Amino acid sequence: MSETESSPKPCYRRILLKISGEYLKGTSSFGIDSDIIDRLADEVREIRDLGVEVGLVIGAGNIVRGGEVKDMNRAAADYIGMVATMINALMMQGALERIGVETRVMSAIEMREVAEPYIRRRAIRHLERGLVVIFGCGTGNPFFTTDTAAALRANEVGAGVLMKATNVDGVYSADPKKDPAAVFYPELTYQEVVAKNLRVMDTSAVSLCRDNSLPILVFNLDRPGNVKRAVLGERIGTLVH
Numbered sequence: 001m002s003e004t005e006s007s008p009k010p011c012y013r014r015i016l017l018k019i020s021g022e023y024l025k026g027t028s029s030f031g032i033d034s035d036i037i038d039r040l041a042d043e044v045r046e047i048r049d050l051g052v053e054v055g056l057v058i059g060a061g062n063i064v065r066g067g068e069v070k071d072m073n074r075a076a077a078d079y080i081g082m083v084a085t086m087i088n089a090l091m092m093q094g095a096l097e098r099i100g101v102e103t104r105v106m107s108a109i110e111m112r113e114v115a116e117p118y119i120r121r122r123a124i125r126h127l128e129r130g131l132v133v134i135f136g137c138g139t140g141n142p143f144f145t146t147d148t149a150a151a152l153r154a155n156e157v158g159a160g161v162l163m164k165a166t167n168v169d170g171v172y173s174a175d176p177k178k179d180p181a182a183v184f185y186p187e188l189t190y191q192e193v194v195a196k197n198l199r200v201m202d203t204s205a206v207s208l209c210r211d212n213s214l215p216i217l218v219f220n221l222d223r224p225g226n227v228k229r230a231v232l233g234e235r236i237g238t239l240v241h
Helices: 034-048 074-098 120-128 146-157 190-195 203-211 226-231
Strands: 014-019 053-058 103-107 132-136 161-166 216-220 238-240
Touching: 014 034, 014 146, 034 053, 034 074, 034 226, 053 074, 053 120, 053 146, 074 103, 074 132, 103 120, 120 132, 120 146, 132 146, 146 161, 146 203, 161 226, 190 203, 216 226
Parallel strands: 014 053, 014 161, 053 132, 103 132, 161 216
Antiparallel strands: 216 238
């Protein structure tokens, strides 16, 4: 077997991987499943070892969602959700560094004791040096979700693709777990996502990617090895472009 055959080349030099907070809780109703976060760390290490530069944005739905906090000003509630993302970011940093992957957490809300402040040029420099960069605290502003934060950071650092990891195989016309007649879409345009109200990501996130021609790949994170398959160009999930 030749070296070329034994060393497949990734299709992307730099990616932004968006992981929902809910995914980290596994079958529990709250918190973080250590087995899941360790598996995710292994998958990130695998693609980093291929030479791919990796940025991560992790939600906080396993802890708290700002929009679901009762009897509180929406802006204040959103700040609670943003701060909660830092718990997941620091846990992921710990899981990655336990397996030898150097990592930086950068926060859109300043908390110097635990994370670097987000500075675009510094983030790009970390990525160029092969460090995994975890972007915490969303955009740093209320009324924006971590989907929008992921789209923003992906565009800022020049990622080749925004990968949205989910628990289904891609984008369907309806929830496939509730509707067996749901139609799977292997490929969509940005406009089709908005027009069909497919809930791939927030409209603001989709629009930001559309305006900057950044493709979005929605795929199933439950299938081990899918992150690697995606960066190697295998046809998995749904490509929005």
